[in-house]
Amino acid sequence: MIRIENYNKTFHLKSGDVVALDDVSLTIKDGEKYGVIGYSGAGKSTLVRCINFLETPDSGSLTMDGFGTITANDGKLYKDGRLLSEKSLNQMRRSVGMIFQHFNLFDRSTVFDNVAYTLKYNGKSKEEIYRRVFELLDLVGLADKADVFPSQLSGGQKQRVAIARALANNPKLLLSDEATSALDPDATESILRLLNDLNRKLGLTIVIITHEMSVIKTVCDRVAVMEKGKVVEEGTVYDVFSLPIMPITEKFVNSTSSLAKVDELVRSSQEAGEHLYKLVFDKNVDKPLISYMSRNFFIDFNIMLANLETIGGNGLGAMVVRIDGDQDNIDKAMDYLKENNVRVEVLA
Amino acid sequence: MNSFFKAVAPNLYAYRERFFMSCGQTAMLFLIPGVISFVLGMIFGIILTVTREGGIKQNRILFNIVNVVINVFRSIPFVILLIFLIPFTRFLVGTSIGVRGAVVPLVFGCVPFFTRQVETVLVNVDPGKIEAARSMGSSVMGIIFRVYLHEAVPELIRVTTITAISLIGLTTMAGAVGAGGIGSFAINYGQGQHHQDIVNVCVIVLLVVVCLIQALGNFLARKTTNRTIILRTHSR
Ligand SMILES: Nc1ncnc2c1ncn2[C@@H]1O[C@H](COP(=O)(O)OP(=O)(O)O)[C@@H](O)[C@H]1O
Ligand SMILES: [Mg+2]
Numbered sequence: 085m086i087r088i089e090n091y092n093k094t095f096h097l098k099s100g101d102v103v104a105l106d107d108v109s110l111t112i113k114d115g116e117k118y119g120v121i122g123y124s125g126a127g128k129s130t131l132v133r134c135i136n137f138l139e140t141p142d143s144g145s146l147t148m149d150g151f152g153t154i155t156a157n158d159g160k161l162y163k164d165g166r167l168l169s170e171k172s173l174n175q176m177r178r179s180v181g182m183i184f185q186h187f188n189l190f191d192r193s194t195v196f197d198n199v200a201y202t203l204k205y206n207g208k209s210k211e212e213i214y215r216r217v218f219e220l221l222d223l224v225g226l227a228d229k230a231d232v233f234p235s236q237l238s239g240g241q242k243q244r245v246a247i248a249r250a251l252a253n254n255p256k257l258l259l260s261d262e263a264t265s266a267l268d269p270d271a272t273e274s275i276l277r278l279l280n281d282l283n284r285k286l287g288l289t290i291v292i293i294t295h296e297m298s299v300i301k302t303v304c305d306r307v308a309v310m311e312k313g314k315v316v317e318e319g320t321v322y323d324v325f326s327l328p329i330m331p332i333t334e335k336f337v338n339s340t341s342s343l344a345k346v347d348e349l350v351r352s353s354q355e356a357g358e359h360l361y362k363l364v365f366d367k368n369v370d371k372p373l374i375s376y377m378s379r380n381f382f383i384d385f386n387i388m389l390a391n392l393e394t395i396g397g398n399g400l401g402a403m404v405v406r407i408d409g410d411q412d413n414i415d416k417a418m419d420y421l422k423e424n425n426v427r428v429e430v431l432a
Numbered sequence: 433m434n435s436f437f438k439a440v441a442p443n444l445y446a447y448r449e450r451f452f453m454s455c456g457q458t459a460m461l462f463l464i465p466g467v468i469s470f471v472l473g474m475i476f477g478i479i480l481t482v483t484r485e486g487g488i489k490q491n492r493i494l495f496n497i498v499n500v501v502i503n504v505f506r507s508i509p510f511v512i513l514l515i516f517l518i519p520f521t522r523f524l525v526g527t528s529i530g531v532r533g534a535v536v537p538l539v540f541g542c543v544p545f546f547t548r549q550v551e552t553v554l555v556n557v558d559p560g561k562i563e564a565a566r567s568m569g570s571s572v573m574g575i576i577f578r579v580y581l582h583e584a585v586p587e588l589i590r591v592t593t594i595t596a597i598s599l600i601g602l603t604t605m606a607g608a609v610g611a612g613g614i615g616s617f618a619i620n621y622g623q624g625q626h627h628q629d630i631v632n633v634c635v636i637v638l639l640v641v642v643c644l645i646q647a648l649g650n651f652l653a654r655k656t657t658n659r660t661i662i663l664r665t666h667s668r
Contacts, residue, residue, distance in 0.1 A: 188558070193658075201565070
């Protein structure tokens with residue numbers, strides 16, 4: 085388990101202070117795929133960089149299984165009341181892997197040497213290193229590229245090498261900072277699938293930073309939404325998707341949903357005096373409600389927009405409907421829907 | 433061969449022993465300060481890179497000291513430096529003349545130039561690579577040798593080549609403190625005695641040496657670059 089408590093970080097620039105982290109607290113469970121989403125500048129990178137202390141928080145603490153609690157105070161790190169030595173910090177970093185948007189491979193080293201980076205000069209024999217590197221390359225499906233230089237690889241392959249390199253020391257935790265943001269959709273999908281596999285096979289805990297909701301939706305179990313250095317919303321991906329609370333979360337949710345065009349629809353319906361409703365069917369809804377209502381309340385449904393998806397194996401549907409009929413009947417129908425766990429929102 | 437030499441450059445032939453001695457002196461004036469400057473320039477360049485703000489071992493005091501010293505010596509013209517350093521040279525190596533006396537000012541003339549070039553090269557190593565190494569728990573020394581220096585090898589070869597060539601230029605001025613070398617040979621025996629053939633041959637020798645250094649540098653830089661440079665015609 086990783087527990088972040090009350091992280092604060094302010095950058096003092098000539099142009100003024102930038103609050104990158106504002107009292108952030110999070111708990112990430114073992115074996116979890118934890119997403120952090122937010123727009124550019126929200127503080128996501130600063131947050132992950134404060135997990136392996138590439139950046140030192142101004143204050144706050146981090147507790148990690150097998151390593152204890154590290155406390156930041158006044159830009160310095162302490163452990164057990166004493167200043168954290170560079171040596172033990174480096175040791176801690178070796179048990180946390182990290183991958184980056186631009187891969188950050190060593191261009192003058194072969195794929196083999198990139199992956200072997202942390203294994204070398206570590207008292208390991210040549211055979212041991214050789215065995216481990218190929219084990220890792222097999223894991224990411226690139227064993228045939230061992231002698232190739234990074235410049236000869238595609239973006240997706242480079243990220244695979246970076247993943248192999250990050251996992252060389254058998255870390256329990258992998259930090260991924262926009263690891264798919266520079267990749268095309270195919271490569272993105274294959275990298276996300278790989279992360280999923282690694283999570284399953286190795287029990288790897290993964291923290292995924294992204295600005296794309298689709299990434300969160302495909303891999304993450306839980307998600308934190310960041311805005312201006314704060315975590316404004318947090319929960320399981322399913323809950324956040326089915327019932328976003330903050331406007332920014334709703335924006336992210338809509339970004340992967342065909343309901344995004346709803347605003348336009350609302351405006352035109354308001355002008356026309358039509359009844360427009362948004363209905364959300366989550367995993368608790370299992371009846372054919374629409375046809376039932378149509379029959380029993382003498383109203384007509386016109387589905388304007390609809391979005392159906394599966395998140396973590398659970399279905400989630402939402403639709404925007406125009407309802408024609410007597411207001412009394414419409415109200416009765418809406419009450420009926422609510423009784424059956426459908427969330428109803430009056431749009432116009 | 434000898435008769436050919438005699439025919440094209442009769443004066444040079446007459447002074448051939450002096451000429452070969454001068455070539456030897458230039459070689460010494462190049463190699464000894466060159467090796468020392470290479471080591472010192474690397475060390476100072478690394479110090480400037482890692483101790484600067486945002487560096488992997490930030491140290492404002494050390495950075496400022498090295499930075500100021502380098503700037504001061506860089507802005508003194510070499511001929512002035514030669515004279516200025518005479519007492520210091522005498523203190524350090526016991527004499528201020530001859531090849532021995534010229535080594536010190538040549539090092540002082542070369543190191544600041546090379547340091548700046550090394551610094552520029554190292555600072556331009558992709559910070560992402562440094563970050564990756566830090567995230568893997570690499571020590572400061574590990575990052576210096578395995579990332580900064582290793583990734584920058586072709587660029588370091590390039591700036592070493594440039595510095596070597598400019599050091600050849602400096603050696604020709606070392607004649608001013610009686611260190612000899614091709615430069616002073618050309619002035620004393622060529623220009624001084626109106627033997628144009630001597631001057632011409634000296635120019636050719638220097639030209640060939642410079643070209644050889646440049647060619648060697650280019651070759652090694654190319655050989656150590658593992659990045660296939662693809663000229664992209666399409667925008668990305
Ligand atoms: N090293 C730094 N120096 C100064 N400002 C920084 C630094 N790193 C991040 N910031 C600032 O902190 C804020 C959060 O940045 P970041 O964590 O990179 O956001 P994100 O990853 O969500 O895009 C931004 O305003 C950014 O400009
Ligand atoms: Mg970022």
